[in-house]
Each structure stands twice: as structure tokens, then as C-alpha cells.
Amino acid sequence: MNRPLLSVCSVVLFGACSFAAVAADSTSTQTSNSAETVRAHVEKQREQLSGVDKVAVPTTQSSSTVLDAPVDTGDAPALVQKP
Template sequence: MARSLLPLAATLLLSFTVLSASAADAHHSSASTSSDVRVEVDAQREHLTGANTVKTQGTAGAQTVLDAPVDTADAPSGSEKK
């Protein structure tokens, strides 16, 4: 009895996975070109990850780290050999 139900159960499970996979792929997008799709996907990703709520601070002037002179007082001289 169980041996005759095994192909039926396997077929049933396979059809459920195929149906769920095809339902997941049936996303109807309003975008028509690939660049529109990319913009839509980027917006969804930013929304899901919370990246759209992060505030970025703008740089008004020059970076102080980049403008600071490099201190080489403790550097070895070029004539030293190892």
C-alpha cells in the first residue's frame, strides 16, 4: 500500500514546489527597461535594509585628516640598513 502511494506523494510534493516557485517569479513589475528595473530593485533593497533612513552628513569643506601634514620625525632615515 505504501509503495503505491510513494509516486503519488512525490508527484504531489514536486507540483507544490513548482507552483510556489512559479508564483514567486510572477512579480509583475511596472518597469519596462532594465534601468527602470534596476532603480526599482535598488529602492526595494534600500527600504528592506533600512539604508534609506540613514542620514549622511555632507562635507562642507576640506577634510582635516587629508589636509594635516604627515609627521615623519620618528621614521628611520633612508641610509639605515637592515
């Protein structure tokens, strides 16, 4: 009596755990999508209330524009060549 009951209970519990895992996976994608939407909305409101959205973002110079600039050598010492 105990042995068949143990195997039936094992199958039922294993099936319940598998079902719970599948159900959790299917609802987590819906929850994460709505959480991302809410987070984006909250961030937008925070930027509007603090005034950050009105601040202009300065453009940064790339390193090539700095390297391409001419070098002023007017104050450089005179080069003397040795024989």
C-alpha cells in the first residue's frame, strides 16, 4: 500500500513543480515588459520635474579633431645641428 502511494505522490509533486516553473516563466516576460514601461515613464517624469530634459547636452570633440589641429611652434628653441 505504501509503495504505490509513494510513487503516485512523487509523480504528482514532480508534475506540480514542473507546472509551477512553466507558469512562472510565462508570466515573468509579461511582468518585465510592463515593469520596463513603468520605469521609462517614471524616468521621463523625473527628468521633466527636475528640469534635466531642458539642459542642452554638450557635444564632445573626438580625439581626431584635437590631433588634426596645427601645432604652434613659434616659441620653440632653435635647433642646432651637431657636426
